[in-house]
Amino acid sequence: MTLETHDVLVVGLGGMGAALARRIRSCGHGIVAVDVAPGARREWEHATGETALADLSAVLWRRIGRVLVAVRSPDQATSVLDHLAAPLAGTDTACYVITTLDEETARGLARRRGGPERVIELPISGGEAAADSGALTAIAAGPVRDADIAFLTATIAEHTVVFDHYGEPTLAKLVNNVTGAYNALVAAQMLELGERLGLRPQRLYEVLLASSGASWMAAALPDLRGDLLAKDVELLARTRELPEPSLSEPRRLAERLAEAARRVGGSAQAQDQRP
Numbered sequence: 120m121t122l123e124t125h126d127v128l129v130v131g132l133g134g135m136g137a138a139l140a141r142r143i144r145s146c147g148h149g150i151v152a153v154d155v156a157p158g159a160r161r162e163w164e165h166a167t168g169e170t171a172l173a174d175l176s177a178v179l180w181r182r183i184g185r186v187l188v189a190v191r192s193p194d195q196a197t198s199v200l201d202h203l204a205a206p207l208a209g210t211d212t213a214c215y216v217i218t219t220l221d222e223e224t225a226r227g228l229a230r231r232r233g234g235p236e237r238v239i240e241l242p243i244s245g246g247e248a249a250a251d252s253g254a255l256t257a258i259a260a261g262p263v264r265d266a267d268i269a270f271l272t273a274t275i276a277e278h279t280v281v282f283d284h285y286g287e288p289t290l291a292k293l294v295n296n297v298t299g300a301y302n303a304l305v306a307a308q309m310l311e312l313g314e315r316l317g318l319r320p321q322r323l324y325e326v327l328l329a330s331s332g333a334s335w336m337a338a339a340l341p342d343l344r345g346d347l348l349a350k351d352v353e354l355l356a357r358t359r360e361l362p363e364p365s366l367s368e369p370r371r372l373a374e375r376l377a378e379a380a381r382r383v384g385g386s387a388q389a390q391d392q393r394p
Contacts, residue, residue, distance in 0.1 A: 123182025128197050128359060130217065131218070132159040132171060136189030136245075138250035139275055141166065143187075146253075146274045151178060161193040175199075180206045185270065186235070189217040193224040212304035213267055216239040219292060222358065226286035228261065237262045237368050240285050243275070258288035296351040301364060302336040303343055 126149035129140040137159070144150045144167065150164050152171040160171035164332075172178065188199050196218040203214060214235040218230070219242045222332065228238050241262040249255045257276040259267070261269050282288050306327065313323040327337055336343070355361065366372065379385075 125149075126182045128153065128178060128186045129189060130175070130186065131191070131195075132156075132163050132281070133189065133191060134247050135217070135242060136187070137166075138162060138264035139187060139189060139246040140301055142250055142253055143274045148274070149182075151183065153178070159259040175202050175206070178206070182211060183207075184211060186214040187217055188214065192247060193218065193220045195241040196220060197224060200238065202232065207235040208233055210222060210235060211237060213237045213264075213270075215239050215267075217243060220289050222286050222289055226284075228285045237248070237264075239263055239267065240288050242288050244292055244295055249277075253277065256280065257369075258282070258291050260285050260288050282307045283328045293351055293355045296348065297355050297361065299336045300352050303340060303345075303348065305364075306332075306334065306337040306340055 127140075127143050128151045129136055130142070130153045132140065132152055132154035135152070140150050140152055140163070152160075152169070153175060154160050154163070154171055154246070156175060157173075160173065161227070163169070163171040179384070186203065188196050190199060194382070196216055200214070200216070207214070212235050212334060214237060216238065225240055228240055231238060239259055241257055241259050243250070243255045243257050245255040246342050253275055254277040255275050257271050258277060258278040259281045263281050268279055268281075280288075280291070282291065309327070311322050314320050324340075327333060328364075352361070
């Protein structure tokens, strides 16, 4: 049973867009898929037996209840929103911008005039595998309603975190990705240290994955795309000074961890815990 009778329009059938469309379709929703690339349309048709459209001009707008914009770049996302202005002007249609935007473009969503009234910034985290299984983390800002949370939870998202202002989800995703880069780099460096100490890297890696040194990024280490992580690091470093974690002052470690615990509402005694 579907949550609603209207179709979901998915603009962009790249890896993530196609995964989102497949997942939402598997949950019982009709999908109207659009991509300018013939290859992407052919792949969609091969996977689903359904025709994908080459542009928005062929969309039957009266059937559309929600829109997902999952194109590759902020400029492309802005262009799609501009094209949605006329057909969705004054409507209550939710338009989720999945594309990861730059901070300026994301904050500019608050100043858009015309087009859909409910443009929701919605970068996601977890990758295509999580999209296929409905286990993504969705990071939202804008006029989010309970019905939006219900739709996301029933289809693509295991967690949805709602921020107060446009631009904050973009920054949160970027900070998350850079945190992942730190975790991956630390795992790599500790494997190097273990090898210098005479430990077999494969055995040490097994220990790290099963013990207090474990992390999501450490587990994904053999398949990580370092170039993509580097891109996110560069994006954040352009406008923000990045921290340089160091253990050169071990006595400061407990103090810094206690500060972090207080920031997230944890106990100040967290620093006394032992792994």
